[in-house]
Amino acid sequence: MKLALIAHDKKKNDMIQFARAYQHILGKHELYATGTTGIKIMEATGLEVYRFQSGPLGGDQEIGALIAQNKMDMVIFFRDPLTAQPHEPDISALIRLCDVYAIPLATNMGTAEVLIHGLDRGALQWRSIIHEKQGE
Numbered sequence: 001m002k003l004a005l006i007a008h009d010k011k012k013n014d015m016i017q018f019a020r021a022y023q024h025i026l027g028k029h030e031l032y033a034t035g036t037t038g039i040k041i042m043e044a045t046g047l048e049v050y051r052f053q054s055g056p057l058g059g060d061q062e063i064g065a066l067i068a069q070n071k072m073d074m075v076i077f078f079r080d081p082l083t084a085q086p087h088e089p090d091i092s093a094l095i096r097l098c099d100v101y102a103i104p105l106a107t108n109m110g111t112a113e114v115l116i117h118g119l120d121r122g123a124l125q126w127r128s129i130i131h132e133k134q135g136e
C-alpha cells in the first residue's frame with residue numbers, strides 16, 4: 001500500500017515517535033511524505049520515504065494529486081489545530097480529496113494508531129481491487 005505521512009512543525013515529534021513505534025509495519029509499505037516530515041522520518045528510522053515538496057511549497061497538493069488519481073491508500077496527517085498555516089487552503093483541499101475518494105485519513109495520533117493496526121491486519125485489502133484495475 002502507498003501511505004502518505006505528513007506532520008506540521010509542532011507535531012513532528014509525534015510523527016517521529018509514531019514512525020519509530022510502527023517502523024516494522026511502515027517498512028512493508030511504500031512511504032510518501034511532505035519534504036521536512038520525510039527527512040525527519042528517514043533520519044529517525046532509516047525507512048525509505050519518497051519526499052514531495054514541503055507543505056507550504058505545494059507538498060500537500062502533490063499528495064492530493066495522487067489521491068485524485070486514486071494512487072494513495074492511506075494518509076496520516078498530524079495537523080496542528082492550534083497554529084494558523086499559510087497554506088490552509090491546500091490542507092483543506094487534501095482533506096477534502098480524502099473524503100472524495102474514501103481514503104482512510106488520520107489527523108491525530110489516536111486515529112493513526114487505529115489505522116496502522118487495521119492496515120497490518122489487512123483492513124485495506126479492498127484497495128488492492130483498485131490497484132488491479134490500475135494494472136499495478
Ligand SMILES: O=C(CO)COP(=O)(O)O
Pocket residue numbers: 006007008009033034035036037038053054055056059060091
Ligand atoms: O506543512 C505541512 C503540511 O501541511 C508539512 O510540510 P513539511 O513536512 O515540509 O514540514
